[in-house]
Amino acid sequence: MDKAGARREEILERLEAEGGVTPESVARIALETGVPEADVWGAGRFYSLIREPGRRVRVCTGLSCRLAGATHRIEELERSGEPREEVSCIGQCDRAPAALDPDLELIPGTGTASSVLPDDPALPVNLGGADPAGYEALAKAQAAGPESVLGIIEASGLQGRGGAGFPAHVKWRAVAGQAERSRYVVCNADEGEPGTFKDREIMERRPHLLLEGLAVAAATIAASEIIIYIRGEFRDAKRSLETALKEAAGHLEPFDIRFANGHGAYICGEETALLESLEGKRGMPRLKPPFPTENGFRGKPTLIHNVETAACVPFIIHHGGERFRDLGRTGAGTKLYCVSGHVNRPGVYELPLGVALDELVETAGGYTGSPMAFSPGGASSGFLPMSLRGLPLDFRSLDREGSMLGSAGVVVLNDTVDLVAAADWQTRFFDDESCGQCAPCRIGARFLRNACGRFRTDGDPDALLHVEDVGWEMEEGSICGLGMVAAKPLTSAMKHFPDAFRRQR
Amino acid sequence: MSDRFTITLDGRNCPATSGETVLDVAGREGVSIPTLCHDPRLDPAGACRTCLVEVAGERRMQPACAFRVRPGMEVTTGSERIARHRKVLYGLYLADHRLDGSGLPSENGSVNRLREQAARSGALVLPPVNAPRSGRPGDSNPYIRFDPDLCILCARCTRYCDEVEAVSAITLTERGAATTIGTIGDSGLLDTSCELCGGCIDTCPTGAMTEKKSYGIRHEEMEQVRSTCNFCGVGCQVDLKVHNGRVVKVASPPPGETVNDGNLCVKGRFAYDFIHHEERLRYPMIRGRDGELHRASWDEAIRKTTEGLLAVKEKHGADALGFVSSSRCTGEENYLMQKLSRAAFGTNNCHQCAAT
Ligand SMILES: Cc1cc2nc3c(=O)[nH]c(=O)nc-3n(C[C@H](O)[C@H](O)[C@H](O)COP(=O)(O)O)c2cc1C
Ligand code: SF4
Ligand code: SF4
Ligand code: SF4
Ligand code: FES
Numbered sequence: 001m002d003k004a005g006a007r008r009e010e011i012l013e014r015l016e017a018e019g020g021v022t023p024e025s026v027a028r029i030a031l032e033t034g035v036p037e038a039d040v041w042g043a044g045r046f047y048s049l050i051r052e053p054g055r056r057v058r059v060c061t062g063l064s065c066r067l068a069g070a071t072h073r074i075e076e077l078e079r080s081g082e083p084r085e086e087v088s089c090i091g092q093c094d095r096a097p098a099a100l101d102p103d104l105e106l107i108p109g110t111g112t113a114s115s116v117l118p119d120d121p122a123l124p125v126n127l128g129g130a131d132p133a134g135y136e137a138l139a140k141a142q143a144a145g146p147e148s149v150l151g152i153i154e155a156s157g158l159q160g161r162g163g164a165g166f167p168a169h170v171k172w173r174a175v176a177g178q179a180e181r182s183r184y185v186v187c188n189a190d191e192g193e194p195g196t197f198k199d200r201e202i203m204e205r206r207p208h209l210l211l212e213g214l215a216v217a218a219a220t221i222a223a224s225e226i227i228i229y230i231r232g233e234f235r236d237a238k239r240s241l242e243t244a245l246k247e248a249a250g251h252l253e254p255f256d257i258r259f260a261n262g263h264g265a266y267i268c269g270e271e272t273a274l275l276e277s278l279e280g281k282r283g284m285p286r287l288k289p290p291f292p293t294e295n296g297f298r299g300k301p302t303l304i305h306n307v308e309t310a311a312c313v314p315f316i317i318h319h320g321g322e323r324f325r326d327l328g329r330t331g332a333g334t335k336l337y338c339v340s341g342h343v344n345r346p347g348v349y350e351l352p353l354g355v356a357l358d359e360l361v362e363t364a365g366g367y368t369g370s371p372m373a374f375s376p377g378g379a380s381s382g383f384l385p386m387s388l389r390g391l392p393l394d395f396r397s398l399d400r401e402g403s404m405l406g407s408a409g410v411v412v413l414n415d416t417v418d419l420v421a422a423a424d425w426q427t428r429f430f431d432d433e434s435c436g437q438c439a440p441c442r443i444g445a446r447f448l449r450n451a452c453g454r455f456r457t458d459g460d461p462d463a464l465l466h467v468e469d470v471g472w473e474m475e476e477g478s479i480c481g482l483g484m485v486a487a488k489p490l491t492s493a494m495k496h497f498p499d500a501f502r503r504q505r
Numbered sequence: 506m507s508d509r510f511t512i513t514l515d516g517r518n519c520p521a522t523s524g525e526t527v528l529d530v531a532g533r534e535g536v537s538i539p540t541l542c543h544d545p546r547l548d549p550a551g552a553c554r555t556c557l558v559e560v561a562g563e564r565r566m567q568p569a570c571a572f573r574v575r576p577g578m579e580v581t582t583g584s585e586r587i588a589r590h591r592k593v594l595y596g597l598y599l600a601d602h603r604l605d606g607s608g609l610p611s612e613n614g615s616v617n618r619l620r621e622q623a624a625r626s627g628a629l630v631l632p633p634v635n636a637p638r639s640g641r642p643g644d645s646n647p648y649i650r651f652d653p654d655l656c657i658l659c660a661r662c663t664r665y666c667d668e669v670e671a672v673s674a675i676t677l678t679e680r681g682a683a684t685t686i687g688t689i690g691d692s693g694l695l696d697t698s699c700e701l702c703g704g705c706i707d708t709c710p711t712g713a714m715t716e717k718k719s720y721g722i723r724h725e726e727m728e729q730v731r732s733t734c735n736f737c738g739v740g741c742q743v744d745l746k747v748h749n750g751r752v753v754k755v756a757s758p759p760p761g762e763t764v765n766d767g768n769l770c771v772k773g774r775f776a777y778d779f780i781h782h783e784e785r786l787r788y789p790m791i792r793g794r795d796g797e798l799h800r801a802s803w804d805e806a807i808r809k810t811t812e813g814l815l816a817v818k819e820k821h822g823a824d825a826l827g828f829v830s831s832s833r834c835t836g837e838e839n840y841l842m843q844k845l846s847r848a849a850f851g852t853n854n855c856h857q858c859a860a861t
Contacts, residue, residue, distance in 0.1 A: 001671040023690030030689075036667075037689040038697065042676030045687070051679075265680070282677060287551045287571050436658065436677075436684030438552050443597040446634040446682040466596075466631055473593035476566060476586070477554045 006034030008280035012263050015044045016232075020053030035280070046282040046435075048087070048264030049232050055102035057082060062089025062194040063379065063411055064340040066425055068096035068109055088266055088429055089194035089379075090233050093340035093409070094347050104233055115347030115364070116201060123350045124315035124324060124334055125308065131206045133244070135251035137314035141216045144317075146176060149220045153313070155321025157332030162188055162269075162306030163380070163406045163481070165331075165395035171303055174293035175221045178301040183223040186297060186304045187214055188274060189230040189237070192266040193378035194429060195409025198336040199307035201348045203230070203237035206311060207244035211252060213310035216317060218255055221303055225256045229274050232262040266433035270480050271304045273435065284437040285480035306407075308336055330354030331394040335408055339364040342371065342414040354392035361412060369414035373497070377406030379426045380485040382492030383419065403492065404485070419493050419500045424452045426489030434482060441483025444474040452490055459504030467491065510576035515583065527558060527569035527580055538582055539591070539622045541710050542659035543570040546760050546767060547668050553659050554594055555622065558582045566590065588626075595622065596629030601636055602711075603654040613652060614721045615712030636682040644693035648701055648717055648775045651686060656713035658684055662705035669768065674699035686714070703774040707757050707767060718775075719746070719754040727753065734773040735833050738859055741765035741773050752780050814850065823851040832859035 002008055011029055018025040021044035030037040044050045059065075059074050077084040092098035094115070095108035116127040123129075141149050154169035175183055187210070191199040202210055214226050230238050238259065245257060260278055262268055268277045272286035275297050296302020312333060316324045325332040331353035337360055340346040344365030351360060357374060361367055373383045376393055381403045384391075391397050395405045413422060431445040447470050454463035471487030478484050494501050512521045514536055521530045526549065531538050542553035549571035557566035561579035566587065569580075581587070598619055603611040608630070610620040640653035660677055663686060667673045674697040678687035688697045705714045727746040734741040742763035746754035755774050760767030779785055789806035790798040801809075817825055828846035830839050839857050846855035 001667050001673055023692070026689050036673035036698065038673050038676035038687075039667075041689040042663075042678045042687065045678045046680050282680075284677075287549075287568065289573075431681060434681040436679070436681045438554055439597055439601075439657065440554060440594060442658065442682060442684065443601045443634055443636070446636055447597065447600060447631060450632070450634060466629060469589075469593050469629060470597065470631070473590060473597070477557060477590050477594055479551065479554075 001036065002039075003034035008033065008035045008039075009278065011035055011040050011043060011280045012047065012050065012277065013261065015040070015050045016053070016261070016263060020050050021045055039281075043280060043282050046265060049104075050263050052085065055083070057084045057102065057107070058087045058090070058100040058104075059084055060088075060090045060092065060096070060098045060100075061086045061425065062093060062096075062429070063375070063422060063425055064093035064195060064346075065089070065097040065109070066422075067341050067411075067413065067417065070097040073097050073099070087264075088432055089192065089196075091191050091197045091200050091231065093195050093197055093338065093411070096340065096346070100233060105235055114197075114201070115345040115349075116205070117350055117363075122327075124312050124327065125202060125206065125209065125336060125350055127201055127205050127336075127348060127350065129206075131208045131244075133208045133247045133251065135208070135212050135215070135248065137317040138212050138215050138219065138251060141317050142219050146220045146222070149216065149317070150176065152316060152321045153220075156312075156316045156324040157321070157328075158309065158312055158316065158324065159332065159395060160306055161308035161312070161335070161407070162271075163193070163377070163404070165405065168305070168309060171293050171305075172217065172221055174291070175223075175301045175303045178294065180301055181222070182300050183221055184297045184300060184302045185214055185218045185221070185223045185226045186271075186274070186278070186292075186302055187226065187228040187307060187310055188269060188271060188304055189228050189234070189307050190262045190269040190274060191231055191234070191307070191407070192262075192269045192433075193380060193407040193409050194426070195340060195375060195378045195411045196338050196407040197340075198338050198348045198408070200234055200237050202307050202311050202336070203234070204240045207241045208248060209314055210241070210307055210311045211244055211248055211257070213313035214257075214305075215252055215255055216313050217303055217305065217310060221301075223303065224254065225258075227258055227260055227278065227297070229260045229262060229268070229278060232264055265435075266429075267435045267480075267482055270482065273480070274304070275302070282435070284435045285482075287479065328353035329394075330392040330397065335393075335405075337393065338407070338409045339412070340409075341374075341411040342368045342417075343412050344368055354394040354397075356392060357389040357410070357412075360393065360410060367412060367414065369416060371412055372415040372417060373413045373419060373422075373493075375409070375411040375413075377404045378409035378411075379429055379489060380404060380406050380481070382485075382488035383413070383422065383496060384492065385496040403488070419497050420452070420456055423490045423493040424449075424456050427452045427486070430482065430486035430489075434486065435480075438477070438479040438483060440474045440477035441479070441486060444470050444478075444483065445486050448487055448490055455501070461501060461503050464494065464501060467494065510574075512574050512576070512578040512580060514580050521574040521578075523574070525574050527560075527567075527572050527574060527578075528556060530574060531569060531580075531582065536582055538569050539625075540570055541618060541622070541657060542661060544661050544665065544708050544760065547661065547664045547708075550660055550664065553657065555591070557587065557590055559584055559587065591626040593629050595619075595626040596631045597634075598657060599623055599628050600631040600634045602657070603652070610711065611655065612723070613655065613712050613715055614719060614723055615706075615709075615715045616724050617655065617712050618710040619657060634682070638683060638685045640685070641688065641691050641693065643691075646694040646699070646701065646717075648703060648771075649694060649706060650715050650717045650720060652713045652715065653685055655711045656686060657711055658686075659710060661708040661710065662686060662714050665704050665708045666699075670700065670702055670704055672698050672700055672702075675705065701771040701775065702769065703771070704757075704768055706774075707769075716754055716775075719748075722748050722753055731758065733835070734769070735835070736770075736772040736776065737832050738834070738836060738839070738857075739765070740835065741769055743769065743773055745777075752777050818850060824854060826850055826852050827854040828852075828856070830855075830857045832857070 159165040273283040551568035551571040830842040
């Protein structure tokens with residue numbers, strides 16, 4: 001139990017500043033903050049960047065980087081004897097095979113540079129456009145008043161872009177309607193879903209757009225504090241936002257805006273794990289209900305939005321909800337699709353929500369080689385066969401196929417790929433990133449990892465016995481979305497590509 | 506919202522009060538739902554997932570231990586879905602647990618609640634997952650042992666240490682399959698804030714957190730005797746575990762049953778060695794003229810004491826006497842002591858050592 005007045009929210013930042021978890025650093029921080037030693041220790045040991053700090057190259061082992069030769073790169077480093085660590089996807093799939101240098105700065109792959117569409121003011125996010133610090137939408141929203149803004153957001157049909165596609169206006173109204181007056185806006189900039197790198201591009205190219213969207217939300221729900229929880233590995237994005245915040249100063253006066261760093265835990269992208277992390281705890285998701293709109297940061301009503309969701313807001317305020325809604329095809333608005341893997345120009349493309357794969361890939365310069373499978377929404381969406389290439393890439397259609405649009409991290413795999421290996425990489429990712437709180441996910445993810453690994457080495461399909469049962473239980477019994485989808489890569493691959501899982505040798 | 510309402514539990518109308526959980530109502534109605542991470546003294550964690558039930562209108566199964574009742578709520582505690590869930594869930598637990606020859610969870614002496622629950626569920630048989638979960642084999646504290654391969658990570662021990670004892674000596678540490686119960690720097694409990702209350706042992710559902718001194722003595726071979734702790738005047742109730750006529754372990758009665766609500770302190774729980782100690786005084790002794798102590802009968806001893814005290818009173822007056830009783834005496838004994846002082850010898854010089 002904390003001492004009265006303990007400053008728990010500081011401990012993770014302090015641990016990182018002190019160079020990681022050691023008995024000495026923990027004892028000192030515990031003494032200075034009033035948080036029990038064991039709690040500081042246990043929290044610190046949860047986060048990769050605090051648990052395993054140190055100067056070495058961190059090589060991405062995400063699917064797109066694997067496809068681009070990460071395995072080879074790891075072997076090279078191994079031979080050179082340079083200290084290195086294999087890490088989960090670092091959100092640079094368009095620059096694969098990517099790595100981070102010992103200062104966590106990006107070492108891009110040798111391939112193409114990231115690509116976005118050219119400036120087009122008709123696009124709500126418009127990554128290729130200028131990013132002026134005008135804040136006219138904020139002024140307009142403040143003049144219109146909360147009720148009117150809520151109506152506009154509702155009319156826009158804006159759905160959360162963090163993965164679940166939940167209607168934004170429902171959350172805004174839920175927070176606005178709370179009796180409790182102290183409220184928070186939290187921006188989820190912890191982008192970590194393998195195959196996803198759109199939030200990174202928004203923060204680097206359109207930081208003012210994001211800040212403005214968050215400010216509109218805060219003004220509407222009467223929150224004065226905005227916290228941006230930003231992935232620890234995103235050094236460039238954070239610098240960009242910091243600069244923008246200085247430039248914006250006057251416009252954002254009424255809001256207290258601050259950054260919090262991620263410390264190396266994919267699960268902290270899950271909104272309640274993120275809140276725990278903000279409060280200086282292990283990033284273990286909370287039970288829902290209660291939802292953050294009622295019981296969020298510090299137990300207060302909290303509106304949490306993904307970077308892209310917030311970045312859509314200024315356009316909606318400027319041009320009205322209907323205009324945004326009508327930009328979509330099978331869902332409302334445009335969507336930033338991240339395309340990587342076997343395509344010619346990996347990058348982030350803003351297209352109507354509901355575009356199909358072929359059109360998307362055409363925008364990205366076409367397929368390289370002959371496509372065999374694709375993941376429409378990051379690791380969590382599993383693998384789909386090319387026979388489903390005509391599906392609208394939206395929240396509903398993919399859900400119906402047992403997949404998901406998620407964060408729209410689209411990865412294309414051509415027929416040179418060993419699908420069993422691909423399923424194995426993704427399965428390992430979830431096992432590495434499970435918080436370990438609930439048994440279905442903690443044990444299930446390890447079971448799947450072992451099963452898939454064994455099949456990969458022995459080629460004996462008996463290794464895959466019970467995968468379906470375990471996958472079912474993970475989906476049904478887990479606490480959070482990670483466990484619910486962690487079996488998807490393997491079960492979807494087995495379902496759609498049964499030949500790859502027959503007895504080998 | 507109205508305070509009292511009804512919900513249906515497996516089709517039966519049951520009274521409920523807002524703020525209650527499904528498990529609260531089920532417990533009162535005699536509907537049994539398996540639990541592992543639940544301890545009524547702790548905030549629900551909803552982590553073990555054994556208590557999942559179906560709630561009409563909820564897409565996902567919900568933890569009965571944490572899910573709050575609402576007026577008119579319809580809860581189902583048994584269905585094909587729930588049965589499949591339990592079968593696979595217990596299968597996973599078993600794949601992550603030390604098993605005995607029968608393929609069921611091992612017992613290191615203490616009761617392992619997973620054992621009986623898993624047997625009942627027809628747990629799916631899965632290959633062991635070999636999670637890299639470590640313990641603290643170097644911990645030299647004399648009382649508490651942690652067996653990581655019996656741990657199900659229900660976090661009852663850590664939550665107890667935090668929420669009830671307010672000590673926070675132990676913590677969940679690491680992540681994913683490697684998650685375990687740890688301390689700062691993996692140090693032994695004696696080098697932490699641990700007060701050796703042993704509450705973590707009592708709350709642990711599997712015996713992963715267990716007592717070193719009685720390790721391996723099977724719980725079925727222990728007889729249980731309810732008694733009162735004699736270390737202080739609080740009067741905590743204890744369950745003495747007796748094996749071959751010797752007390753080998755002291756446990757707390759379950760929470761909610763006795764004044765100590767499932768808790769004990771280091772003395773009540775672990776300081777029972779005196780019971781069978783060879784130097785324990787078992788009969789009165791009187792020091793003879795030879796300067797040595799000699800065994801005596803109670804009559805002799807009491808007579809000798811009375812004579813001595815009366816002689817002092819006669820020579821120096823009653824206030825030359827003082828009576829001090831031990832903090833280990835019960836309330837009744839303390840009462841008798843002051844009665845002796847005031848009524849029998851006529852002095853108010855009486856005191857109890859725990860009174861200051
Ligand atoms: C395992 C897991 C990881 C997630 N990671 C992210 C993430 O990196 N970024 C994000 O915005 N949302 C992520 N989410 C979704 C958030 O929980 C939450 O729904 C979202 O931030 C809400 O914002 P939105 O309504 O704008 O989408 C994740 C969810 C889960 C279950
Ligand atoms: S599903 Fe996995 S990540 Fe989510 S709470 Fe459970 S163990 Fe943690
Ligand atoms: S013995 Fe008591 S104080 Fe020590 S770790 Fe266990 S619960 Fe905490
Ligand atoms: S030691 Fe026991 S109480 Fe603690 S987490 Fe493990 S099983 Fe639960
Ligand atoms: S007893 Fe409800 S989840 Fe453990």
